[in-house]
Amino acid sequence: MSNELIINSTPKGDRIALLQDKRIVEYHLEESEPHFSVGDIYLGTVKKMVTGLNAAFIDIGYEKDAFLHYHDLGPNVNSLNKFTKEVIAERLQSGRLDNFKLEPEIDKHDKIDKVLSKNTPILVQVVKEPISTKGPRLSCDISIAGRYTVLVPFSNGVNISKKITAKAERQRLQRLMSSIKPANFGVIVRTVAEGKEVEELDKDLRESIAKWDAGMKALKSAKPRDKIIGEMSRATSMLRDLLNENFDSVVVDTPELFQEARNYVSNIAPEKEKIVKLHQGKNKVFEQLGIEKQLKMLFGRSVSLPQGGYLIVEHTEALHVIDVNSGNKSNNEDGQEATALSVNREAAKEIARQLRLRDMGGIIVIDFIDMKRPENKKLIQDIMKEEMKTDRSKYTILPLTKFGLMQITRQRVRPEMNVVTAENCPTCGGTGKITASIAISDIIEHHLEHILEKQNEKKPTILLHPFLHAYFTKGFPSIRMKWFFKYKTWVNLIQDTSFGITDFKFLNDHSEPIELNG
Structure with missing residues (x-):
């Protein structure tokens, strides 16, 4: 199975698509404005104690105070608080814990007001991003994730991934x-560490320790709400977690991102450095690789299955509901049971992909087509478990009920991904009225003449619908060739499937939009 990571930089942020065998399985948007990402560590301030919930609300700079439950404090929160105070007071000169005396662990069943007090500074880590009306969720069980290991300050244990058997x-x-490992630091060994040599593991551990040291150095002069240690970018963290021998390519479309990705891959896997490539094609990278089309088809309310069935995906405040329908599925199978099994098998594979793609979380209820045989119901559950093995979120899959319903719970730490698939016409803006389509070619030629002869633009580019692209470029001599003989300049035409039939845009030779005044 081939894996590719495609990164497209836009004014709103970086769009990241993970492809397996050319099909999208994960899609992320990393916004350019300040964002509270999972893994970020902040210096917060205790704003409110809620003893009824056994929790506290912490100010880390978000519009709503973040939530910290007693169970998320971690057993060594007293050591963390003591260390934080000493670093802020500059009684400690580094983040090393060799000579630091750990405090006793807290009682699992105690109350939060025994541990925290109002208006005190506290070091916290984001474990769940702001979702809907809720602020971030926090933990004081600080950890620094590397590629092979996770560093846990104020602990001394070594835990091995259960997947290493x-x-x-x-x-x-x-x-x-x-x-x-250094003294008073615990380590969690990740699954990808299996079979790795001591040099690689030691290098990864030292990098995490250096990250912790740099954060503690920043803590000395930090103010409340400051980010102390930032998680790496979404794209880089995906490379850290997913990069393996099956990874084929990482394609980015800006020199800055290319350099960042290449440096990181060179650092963690030098033999893979050549897989990082800079997209230099005329068309946008998502357009050229067919990702734009896949996104529009996969994020709608209705999702088609390969052999004729389809899914209906509904989201409510409490849960997600997915309905499986046979549609125009052929009845070549032997009877209704065989048809239902065939559609349900396809649906299970697509649903596992949809959960990961949309990052759907909470309770998901799937209404499969009714099947009578218990072995068929068990088969669908087995297929779902197999397909979700690559899902990095925690999940639980329950067997089908006698009504054909499957219940899944899936952890969600980020807002659900959504792509708008119902569009307003780009030309009419939703009014239902457009310029006569038969005249659009004349309008483009009129603007081109004005741009070349009145505005003295050189080498213009026109973005337009594929039908118009074909109209201007096909045949001999083509209309574009006639333009070349008339204006003594070559006009670059780029087709864009997101444009309406009467929509177009002119760009200058610096790829900047040209104002159309003619």
């Missing part, structure tokens, strides 16, 4: 990490 390998990693 070989006893000898678990023992090797346990001995290895216990010997190289």
Whole structure:
């Protein structure tokens, strides 16, 4: 299975698409304005204690105070608070914990007002981004994620990923990490560390420690609401978590992102440096690779299945509901049960993809087509489990009920991804009235003449609908060739499927929009 990461830079932020065998399985938008991302560490201030919820509200600079529950404090919160105060008071000169005396762990069943007090500074980490009307959710169980390990300050344990099952390998990693980790730092060994040499693991651990040291240095002069340690960009963190031997390419469309991605890949996997490529085509990278079309088709209320069935995806305040329909599915199978099984198999695969693609979370109820045989119901559950193995979010899949319903819970730490698929006509703005389409070619030629002869533009580019592109470029001599003989300049035409049939845009040779005054 091939994996590709495609990054498109836009004025609103970076659009990131993860492709498997050319099909989108994850889509993210990393906004350019300040954002509270999972993994970011802030210096917050305790604003309000709510003993009834056994929680506190923390000010980290978001419009709504962030939520911190007692169970998210972590067992070593007293050590964290003591260390934070000493760093702010500049009694400690580095982030190292070798000579730091840890405080006793807190009681799991105690109350939050025994640990925190109002208006005190506190170091917190974002574990859930702001969603809907809720502010961020926080934790004081600080961790620094690397590629192979996760560094946990104020702890001394070494925990191995449960997905590493070989006893000898678990023992090797346990001995290895216990010997190289610093004092008073715990380590969680990630699944990708299986089989890695000590040099790679040590390098990864040292990078996480350096990140922690830099954050503690920044903490000395920090003010409340300041970000102390920032999680890396969404694209880079995906490379950190997903990059493996099956990764084929990372394509970006700006030199800055290209350099950032290349440097990171060169650092963590030098042999993979060549897979990072800069897109230099005439068309936009999402357009050229067919991603734009996939997005429009996959984020609608109705999602088509390959063999004729379709899904209806509905979102309510409490849960997501997905209805599986056979549509015009052929009845070549032997009977209704076989048809239902065939459609449900396809649906299970597509639903697993949709959950990851849209980052749907909470409770998801799926109404599969009714099947009578218990073995068929078990098969659908097995397919769903197999397809969701690559999902990085925590989830639980329950068996189908006697009504054919499957219930899934899936962790959500970011707002659900949504792409608008119902569009206003780009030309009429939703009024239902447009310029006569038969005259659009004349209008474009009129503007072109004015731009070249009155505004003295050189080498203009026209973005237009594929039908118009074909009209101006096909045949011999084509209309574009006639323009070349008439104006002594070549006009670049770029087709854009997001444009309406009567929509077009002129750009100058610096790719800036040209005002049409003619």
